[in-house]
Amino acid sequence: MSAPSxxxxxxxxxxxxxxxxxxxxxxxxxxxxxLKDATNARNFAGLNFDLAQAREGIAHxxxxxAQVLMALNTYADAQEPERWYRAVDVAAExxxxxxxxxxxxxxxxARDHQPSLRLHLSVQASATTYEAxxxxxxRYGIQRAVLPRVLTLSQVGHVARHTRAEVEVFGFGSxxxxxxxxxxxxxxxxxxxxxxxGVCSPPSAVRWADGPQGVQARLNDVLIDVYAPDEPRGxxxxxxxxxxxxxxxxxxxxxxxxxxxLAVLPQLMEMGVAAIKIEGxxxxxxxxxxxxxxxxxxxxxxxAQPARYTVQPQWxxxxxxxxxxxxxxxxxxxxxxx
Amino acid sequence: xxxxRIAFTVGxxxxxxxxxxxxxxxxxxxxxxxxxxxxxxVVCSRRHEMKLDDWRDLARDLAAAGKExxxxxxxxxxxxxxxxxxxxxxxxxxxxxxxGDASALRNLVGRPFVLGPHVNVYSRPALAEHARLGxxxxxxxxxxxxxxxxxxxxxxxxxxxxxNVPLVTEVFGFGRxxxxxxxxxFTARHFHLPKDECGFRCLxxxxxxxxxxxxxxxxxxxxxxxxxxxxxxxxIGEAQALRAAGVRRVRLSPCSQRFTxxxxxxxxxxxxxxxxxxARIALDALSLPGGLVNGFxxxxxxxxxxxx
Numbered sequence: 001m002s003a004p005s006x007x008x009x010x011x012x013x014x015x016x017x018x019x020x021x022x023x024x025x026x027x028x029x030x031x032x033x034x035l036k037d038a039t040n041a042r043n044f045a046g047l048n049f050d051l052a053q054a055r056e057g058i059a060h061x062x063x064x065x066a067q068v069l070m071a072l073n074t075y076a077d078a079q080e081p082e083r084w085y086r087a088v089d090v091a092a093e094x095x096x097x098x099x100x101x102x103x104x105x106x107x108x109x110a111r112d113h114q115p116s117l118r119l120h121l122s123v124q125a126s127a128t129t130y131e132a133x134x135x136x137x138x139r140y141g142i143q144r145a146v147l148p149r150v151l152t153l154s155q156v157g158h159v160a161r162h163t164r165a166e167v168e169v170f171g172f173g174s175x176x177x178x179x180x181x182x183x184x185x186x187x188x189x190x191x192x193x194x195x196x197x198g199v200c201s202p203p204s205a206v207r208w209a210d211g212p213q214g215v216q217a218r219l220n221d222v223l224i225d226v227y228a229p230d231e232p233r234g235x236x237x238x239x240x241x242x243x244x245x246x247x248x249x250x251x252x253x254x255x256x257x258x259x260x261x262l263a264v265l266p267q268l269m270e271m272g273v274a275a276i277k278i279e280g281x282x283x284x285x286x287x288x289x290x291x292x293x294x295x296x297x298x299x300x301x302x303x304a305q306p307a308r309y310t311v312q313p314q315w316x317x318x319x320x321x322x323x324x325x326x327x328x329x330x331x332x333x334x335x336x337x338x
Numbered sequence: 339x340x341x342x343r344i345a346f347t348v349g350x351x352x353x354x355x356x357x358x359x360x361x362x363x364x365x366x367x368x369x370x371x372x373x374x375x376x377x378x379x380v381v382c383s384r385r386h387e388m389k390l391d392d393w394r395d396l397a398r399d400l401a402a403a404g405k406e407x408x409x410x411x412x413x414x415x416x417x418x419x420x421x422x423x424x425x426x427x428x429x430x431x432x433x434x435x436x437x438g439d440a441s442a443l444r445n446l447v448g449r450p451f452v453l454g455p456h457v458n459v460y461s462r463p464a465l466a467e468h469a470r471l472g473x474x475x476x477x478x479x480x481x482x483x484x485x486x487x488x489x490x491x492x493x494x495x496x497x498x499x500x501x502n503v504p505l506v507t508e509v510f511g512f513g514r515x516x517x518x519x520x521x522x523x524f525t526a527r528h529f530h531l532p533k534d535e536c537g538f539r540c541l542x543x544x545x546x547x548x549x550x551x552x553x554x555x556x557x558x559x560x561x562x563x564x565x566x567x568x569x570x571x572x573x574i575g576e577a578q579a580l581r582a583a584g585v586r587r588v589r590l591s592p593c594s595q596r597f598t599x600x601x602x603x604x605x606x607x608x609x610x611x612x613x614x615x616x617a618r619i620a621l622d623a624l625s626l627p628g629g630l631v632n633g634f635x636x637x638x639x640x641x642x643x644x645x646x
Contacts, residue, residue, distance in 0.1 A: 018520040074458035078486040106464035125440070125458075129415050131424075133439035135447075150521035155416055178565070179414055182456055183518040187557075188567055188640035191633070195458060196481060220639055223551040239518075239565075241556065244550045245528050252549050253524060253565065308384070332521045338533050 007303040008269060008276045011069065011168065012292045015047045015281035020057040020068075027296030032100060033057060034198075034281065040071040041124055042281040043198030051278035054094055063285035071281075074198045075103045075123035085109045092117050100146070101125075103180055107140040120168070121145040124181035124194065130162035132316060137165045144168055148179050153264055154334045157271040166274035171261045172291055172319065175331050177239055177254035185238045190220045201237045217241070233300045248314025260319060260328035262295075262311045263300050287322050294318050297304035342581055344608050345373040347508060349591040350380045350410045350436075352516055352561055354540035363592065364396055368403035369607040370598045374587070375400050375530055378410040380454075381516075382523070382562045383420050384536065387510070390426055397433055410436040413456045414519040414563065436477075443471060450474045451498075453509055455589075456519075462490045465497045465505065474499050475506040477589060480515050483637035484576070484583045493510040493584035502559060506586050511526065511573040512600060513591025514546065514559055514566040514626065515640060524560040544594035545626055556628035557641075568628030573635055574607055574621060576615040596624050 014020035023031050034040025035050040037100065049057060058068045070091040071150035076084035084106045092114040101107050110117055115269065123146040127133045133145040144166035147156060155331050156322035160167045180194070187193035190205040205220040214228045217236035224241035227233045234240065239253040259279070262270065271290055276299070278291050294315045302309045320328065348367055351360065367375055377393045377400075379385050389398075393397070397407040400455055411424050427435055428445035436452040437443050443457070453476040459465050465476060488509060489499050496504035525547055526536040546559030546566055556568035573580065573588065580588065583621050588608075590601060606612035624629060633642030 058498070075458055076464065078461045078489040081463055083462040103458070103460065103464055104467040105461050108463070108467055117392040127440055129421060129439075129441045131421055131444045132415075135440045135444035138444075150414075151416060152521075158418065162547075177519050177522060181458060182413070184479075184481040184515070184640065185565065187518050187634070188515065188517050191637070191639040195460065195479070195483055222557060222641070223553050223555070226552050242552065244552065244554070245547055245560065248528070249552065252528065252560065253520075254522075335521070337522060337527060 001026055005267070006274065007274055009067075010292065010295050010299055010300060011275050011277045013278055013281040013288055014057065015042065015283070016285065017053045017057050017087070017289040019120055019281075019285040021286050021293045022058055024061050024064045024066045026289050028066055028292050030069055030072050030097070030275070031057075031061060032069040032277075032281070034071040034073075035090070035271050037083070038077070038198045039074055039196050041122075042071075043074070043199045044203070044282055047067075047282060051090070051094070058094055058096065062095070063080060068314070069094040069098045069100050069120060070094075071100045071122070072106060073100050073102045073124045075195050076105045077196075081105055086112075088114055088117070089301045098144070103138070107136065111140050119141055121165070123148055123170070124182075126179050126181040128179065130159045133159065133163045133165050137163065144172075146251065146277060148181075149176055150179050150332045152335055152338070153267055156268070156273070156333070160271050160273060167272075168275035168277055169261070169268060169273050170259055171265075171276035171278055171295065173259055175259045175329070176253065182183065189222050201235070206236055216318055232241035236261070257329045258323040259331040259335055261330060262298055262315060262319075263331060264333055265298055266306050266309050269302055269306065283322070290318055291322060343597050344577065344580060344585065346604060347374040347376060347408075347589045347591045347635075348372045348511065348601070350376045350378055351592045352357060352381055352514075353544055353546060353565065353592075353594070354382070354385045354387070354562070355594070356541060359544070360388060361396070362517060363597070364400060366598045368400055370404065370601045372405060372590075372601055374406040374408060376408045376410050376436055380410050380413050381564050382566065383412060383417070383423065384534075384538070384539070385540065390423065394430065394432070406434075408434045408436050408452055409439040410444040410454060413516075414521075415439055415441050416521065420529065424602070438559070443468075446488070447471050453477060453478055455516075460486070460489070462497060465490050469497050469499050469505050469522070472500070472507060474503070475508055475587070477508045477510065478508050480517070480571075481634050481640065482489065484509075484579055484585075484635050487585065488583035491584055507584055508587035508589055509573065509582075509585045509635075510571060511576075511588035511590060512592060512604065513570055514568070515571050515583055515634075516561075516564050516566050516591075517558070517640075518565040520563050520565070523562050524565065524646060525562050528560065546620040548627055559628075566638060567631070568626070569631040570599040570625050570628065570642060571632060571634065571640070572621060572625075572630040573632055574604060574617050576632065576635055577608045579635070593626060599624060
């Protein structure tokens with residue numbers, strides 16, 4: 001295998017100042033964060049940054065040579081698009097290194113009013129082809145696109161070869177089985193979705209109760225799963241529940257697994273993927289630190305000696321602790337189900 | 339104003355029906371009160387009963403029967419072959435095209451086109467952006483409530499096309515809601531088949547595969563890579579609210595049984611003074627497992643039924 005042409009940037013989640021600090025100190029090349037409101041897709045209580053925290057976080061990252069990307073990746077609300085515009089201005093004023101956006105209204109505002117601000121196309125924009133990415137590049141000047149977690153490895157390579165924008169892919173974390181930015185399952189069940197409120201299967205709609213067959217997990221009264229007393233319980237994300245189809249009860253959409261692409265890192269690097277994203281702004285600072293540390297080692301290892309790269313057992317052990325359902329998969333990158 | 343006619347659009351058939359079934363279905367549509375018919379395969383490129391040329395033949399027949407025809411592009415595009423299909427749809431000049439995603443937008447810029455329901459428009463400036471590209475009509479995202487639609491494209495101050503013509507608002511008004519898309523085929527998964535050797539099992543499920551909760555409540559429907567609501571969204575009682583929100587078209591999404599009756603009930607209630615209660619009883623009787631819902635229109639969870 002030839003030496004990878006680029007060393008991808010390691011982009012890590014920062015749901016709090018503590019997580020940001022730990023990620024930067026553990027070797028993140030960039031962190032991404034959101035403000036404390038519905039302008040970003042992890043709009044959970046207790047998460048995200050007020051202005052003072054954002055300022056402090058950006059200062060810390062910049063001192064260590066790391067970048068800060070601001071997620072402004074929900075769709076501007078019809079009642080108050082100005083709030084999203086203000087967030088664009090805030091990002092520029094704070095000195096964020098790039099904005100991660102999905103909405104053409106927000107992209108157009110940033111292009112016209114903050115032309116020096118670098119734009120990344122959020123995964124929430126659902127750009128699955130190079131034609132889609134080129135649309136956003138030609139019209140809004142996006143310099144990087146984050147690919148939805150539905151493409152195979154060869155499709156990622158095909159996209160990367162045909163667009164002039166940089167490509168960022170998800171490397172690790174929770175797995176959306178649906179194309180991001182085009183899933184209304186959560187609003188169907190609860191009235192709140194990633195696009196409208198920056199949340200999926202929101203905690204406010206979750207109810208736990210004891211039932212005849214075990215512990216019931218409901219989302220706004222819809223029974224998402226029932227756990228026998230000895231079964232591990234997961235968060236009732238709508239698409240990861242167990243349902244009946246033609247008399248068979250199973251995970252009808254997706255099993256609660258996590259994405260882990262360490263095994264295909266050399267291929268991703270050879271394709272010229274510009275950045276690898278770790279999911280999980282809603283996760284603990286300890287998760288962020290440990291996952292960042294493992295991925296830092298893996299990327300450095302792979303860049304230095306691509307031909308000798310192997311996934312280290314210690315990495316697997318360290319990451320395994322944080323997997324949803326304690327299972328890791330390559331997601332859509334390799335499709336055993338294709 | 340309050341009695342303006344609301345045009346009816348028959349949405350693309352979201353399921354995999356045989357060619358014979360489709361031809362019969364559209365023969366019925368030709369005789370129905372529908373104004374516009376959207377044709378094409380928008381869910382899965384493996385479905386091959388109809389090729390683009392077949393759709394175009396059908397389009398000409400429907401146009402001859404007095405219907406406006408729109409050709410829709412696929413909502414989730416992943417492969418180069420799918421991009422080639424998209425380009426062929428975009429390049430034909432006989433019929434208006436409905437954009438399924440941003441790949442389609444790139445291929446349609448500068449020409450009049452329809453924004454499909456899976457292109458995200460949640461605010462007035464976003465709609466105005468698409469109007470600058472050439473959009474002449476938009477199908478609002480499914481989860482968007484009527485009050486937001488009214489704010490985005492108000493009848494008294496509409497977003498206009500580059501030719502200064504008001505952009506037309508269309509709302510999904512009947513049918514199982516196409517809520518999500520995945521690379522993975524859930525129908526094939528259910529039958530333990532690989533996606534590329536799926537045996538075209540979708541053909542056996544003309545309204546999708548019902549998914550119920552452990553308590554037996556109908557919840558969703560699996561339609562290949564698409565996940566739908568089990569319940570049928572139904573805005574039979576919302577004609578005045580739709581008019582007030584500036585909606586000039588309602589989309590009815592095909593189901594396999596008695597769909598033209600559904601169209602007739604909408605026409606009677608919207609335009610001929612038939613009482614909503616009478617129509618709702620009839621539509622309830624026709625509905626698929628899961629019944630009728632309308633929550634999205636009223637800023638509620640989509641699975642709610644709100645009685646105005």
